[in-house]
Amino acid sequence: MPPLPLEGAAEAGVKIAVRAVGKVFPSGADSVQALADISLDVYDGEFLCLLGPSGCGKTTLLRVMAQLERPSSGVIEMRHDDPSRPLSAVVFQDYSVFPWKTIRDNVIFPLLQTGMRRARAREVADHWLAQLDLAGFERAYPDTVSGGMKQRVAIARALAVQPELLLMDEPLAALDAQLRLLLQEKLLALWQANQNTVVFVTHSIDEALLLGDRIAVMSARPGRIATVIDVPFERPRHPDEIRASPDFAALRDEIWHRLRRELQPA
Amino acid sequence: MIPVTRDSGAATAPRADSAAGGTTWRSITPGSAELDPRGYARRRRLLERGLAILVPVGLIGLWQLLASSGALEGNYFPAPSTIGSAWAELVESGVYQDSVVASMRRIVIGYLTGGLSAIVLGLVIGSVRLLRVALEPMISALYTIPKLAILPLLLLIFGLGETSKVLLVALTCFFVVLINTIDAVVSVSPRYGDVGRSCGASRWATLWHITLPAALPQTLTGMRLASGLAVIVIVGAEFVAADVGLGFLVWNSWNLGVPEHMYVGIVSISVIGVMANMILRGVEWLLTPWNR
Numbered sequence: 153m154p155p156l157p158l159e160g161a162a163e164a165g166v167k168i169a170v171r172a173v174g175k176v177f178p179s180g181a182d183s184v185q186a187l188a189d190i191s192l193d194v195y196d197g198e199f200l201c202l203l204g205p206s207g208c209g210k211t212t213l214l215r216v217m218a219q220l221e222r223p224s225s226g227v228i229e230m231r232h233d234d235p236s237r238p239l240s241a242v243v244f245q246d247y248s249v250f251p252w253k254t255i256r257d258n259v260i261f262p263l264l265q266t267g268m269r270r271a272r273a274r275e276v277a278d279h280w281l282a283q284l285d286l287a288g289f290e291r292a293y294p295d296t297v298s299g300g301m302k303q304r305v306a307i308a309r310a311l312a313v314q315p316e317l318l319l320m321d322e323p324l325a326a327l328d329a330q331l332r333l334l335l336q337e338k339l340l341a342l343w344q345a346n347q348n349t350v351v352f353v354t355h356s357i358d359e360a361l362l363l364g365d366r367i368a369v370m371s372a373r374p375g376r377i378a379t380v381i382d383v384p385f386e387r388p389r390h391p392d393e394i395r396a397s398p399d400f401a402a403l404r405d406e407i408w409h410r411l412r413r414e415l416q417p418a
Numbered sequence: 419m420i421p422v423t424r425d426s427g428a429a430t431a432p433r434a435d436s437a438a439g440g441t442t443w444r445s446i447t448p449g450s451a452e453l454d455p456r457g458y459a460r461r462r463r464l465l466e467r468g469l470a471i472l473v474p475v476g477l478i479g480l481w482q483l484l485a486s487s488g489a490l491e492g493n494y495f496p497a498p499s500t501i502g503s504a505w506a507e508l509v510e511s512g513v514y515q516d517s518v519v520a521s522m523r524r525i526v527i528g529y530l531t532g533g534l535s536a537i538v539l540g541l542v543i544g545s546v547r548l549l550r551v552a553l554e555p556m557i558s559a560l561y562t563i564p565k566l567a568i569l570p571l572l573l574l575i576f577g578l579g580e581t582s583k584v585l586l587v588a589l590t591c592f593f594v595v596l597i598n599t600i601d602a603v604v605s606v607s608p609r610y611g612d613v614g615r616s617c618g619a620s621r622w623a624t625l626w627h628i629t630l631p632a633a634l635p636q637t638l639t640g641m642r643l644a645s646g647l648a649v650i651v652i653v654g655a656e657f658v659a660a661d662v663g664l665g666f667l668v669w670n671s672w673n674l675g676v677p678e679h680m681y682v683g684i685v686s687i688s689v690i691g692v693m694a695n696m697i698l699r700g701v702e703w704l705l706t707p708w709n710r
Contacts, residue, residue, distance in 0.1 A: 218616050242616040248609055252631035252708045261627060262617035293708040313617075 166231070167317065167349045168194035168217060173226035174374075175212050186212045188374035190226070199343060199350045201364035203357065205411065209375025210353045211245075211321050217351060218242045218319050233316060238266060241315035246326040249294045249305050255281065256290035259309045266313060280308040283342065300331040304338075311342065318350045324359065336362055337391050344388050357407050361400060362391055369407060371414040378414060381407065496678040501685075504678035513667070518686065520663040521652055524580065525690070528587025529648045533641050536592045540599025540637070545629055550600065561597055565590040566654045573659055583655045590651045591644035598640025602633035635709060638702045645694040653687055664690075 175187040186209040194200050202210040215221045216228060218240055232239045241262070249258050259277035264270065281290060284304040294302050303323060310318060323339075324332045340363060343350060354360050360367045364383050371378040383403070385394050394400055451458045478498050484490045485497035492500075508514035543549045543557075565586055572582040610632060614624045656665025664683045671679035703710060 220612055220615060238618065240616070242612075244609060244612065247607065248613050250610060250613070250628070250631070252634070252706070253627075261619075265617045265619045265623060295708060 165196045166193045167196050167198075168192075168231075168351070169229045170194075170213075170217075171227050171229070173213070173216065173223045173228060175209070175216065175221065176224040185374035187216075187223070188376055190375070190377055192368055192377055192380070194349060194351060197347050197349055198365045199352065199363055201360035201367045202351065202353045202370060203360045203367050203407070203411075204355065204370030204375070204378075205372050205414065206355060208370040208372035210355075210370050212375065213370075214242075214319050214321050214351060214353050217317075230317070238313050238315045240317040240319055241310035241313050243306050243310045243318070243320040243323040245322045246299070246303065246306075249302050249309070251293065251295050254291050254293055255286060255297070255305050258294065258305055259312050262309060262313050276312055277308075280312040281305075283311070284308045284338065300327050300335065303327060303335065307339070307342075311346070311348075316349065318348045320350065320352045322353050322355065325355070332359075333391070339363060340389060340391060357404050357411070358395070361385075361403055361407075362389070362394055367407070369410060379410065493677060496681065501678045501681045504676075505682045508667075508679065508682060514682070514686075516662055517664045517667045517683070518690075520660070521656065521665065521687075522690070524583045524587055524652050524655075524663070525648045525694075528584045528652075529591050529645060531584075532588030532591035533595045533644055536595035536640075537599055537637055540596045541603060541625060541629060541633065543596075544600040544603025544633070545625060550604070554600070557593070557596060557600075561593040565593075565651055569655055569659065578659055583652065583660065586655050587648045587652055590647050594644045594647060595637070595640040598643070599633060599637045602636035602640075603629055605636075606632040631706075635702070635706055638698070638705065642695060642698045642702075645698055646691055649687060649691045649694065 170190055170192040173187055173190040174185070177184045177186055190213060202213060204210045212221065216223050217230070220242075230239060249255075250261070253261065256274065256277050259280060260270070260273045263273035263276055268276070278287070278290060281287060284307060286301065286304055286308065289297060289301065294305060303326070307323060310320075324335050327335065336359060343363070352360075352363060354363075361383055367381045367383060369378045369381065370376065381403070384399060385397075481490070481495070482498045485492065485495060485500075490497075496504075505514070543553055568589070569582070569586055572585055576582040576585065606629060610628050611624070614628050619627065652663070653665035653668070656663040657669045660666045664687050668680050668683035668687075671677070671683065
């Protein structure tokens, strides 16, 4: 890895260094500036939330980190420590679980791509399915189970390869409010047990506060990092206690006012 | 505006209200389907199966009646019983078996070679953008040619033997399946491709684990369409360029003036079509378990 070009990048513990990243999508004769001059550090083992209104480019930023898109300008450096583990795995918003594979085979698929034997992959898959309370559904097809279960399959599929970096693109956005609360708790417990580095895209302030160590608030058109907020809650966190605390309400208000300014034309 | 509240009159004595103001009440209660769902479903199934069998049987019965009463001209519309005995004669003499075997052989060989090679090529052409851009206009142009129109050309090149007829069926099936497969591959949601890429799947793994299963339902629809076309086209070919086969049987019976043999051929052809459709639905059921 070459040394990072810009100031502050050499700091220890930086897992992802985003430097002056821009992304332009051509659209007919015009072009849309999705990201403009994004600079951001993600530290080892932290849970970073990208928060912003829809269309602010947060998903685009995540897709660039996942190497599904390339930046139009700037550079992203990602440190890969352990060559035996994949650098990153992605949990997509929805419709990413293969309907033609059973729930077990969905989780086995990425394991096979890492060169694992099928028998071993099956054991690993069943372990992670059990972690996400899907034991007993291994042989079911995804379209025969609920949306919440499908999304848990997507999460198990990403966790099973034990990536150094977990990239999550609004994994809970398609779920109803109650299921969402339950899965947030599940994610919190899993993260506290595994301590991966996580980048989590969301448009929900509550979700970002509950899960994140830091929140990068983005503004729209073009997408920029408006501010980065440190979340003060201690770990391990208990969702109900946090939601009830006065700090939570105060922070939520603060972020909401900031977002509101971004959303309203001046 | 009337405030929406639930006090006094309406809630306590609705019936009295209706008598006074001319309002009527509509009660919604369980019907027979709800009170006895199992029995209802059973009666319903029985009725549907019965209709599916009784209607054709009834129509054939009517035909028999009209034919034997002389209301239908026997030279054009022989009675079903006459057709039945002609059928038995043809079976006894072995002509019928020869015709069926000859036609089926051409259909099956042509269908499998044409259809399966089209699936393989369609998967490749659909997944490689440059190939698709290069070949798609030509494929559409060739697809539109009625395949029977090139039968004379095939006869010129390959002679009157089996090759020309098998090839005609193969070409017919090839283009239908190819176009459906390419279309199916192109319309696979890019999100599944994203999952593959983010897992570092190889080209081969992507084709096997993602593209093929995602495209399979529409590809199999193409295979089902092709089976119908195979039957149509082989009959046409056998009219003019065969000395055995169901198409030849029909055509020859016209030449000989034996209408009941024509009907035997026509009915057999339609039975083959129906059977092919049933078999292919079974194949779909087996190959796409997630769609059951």
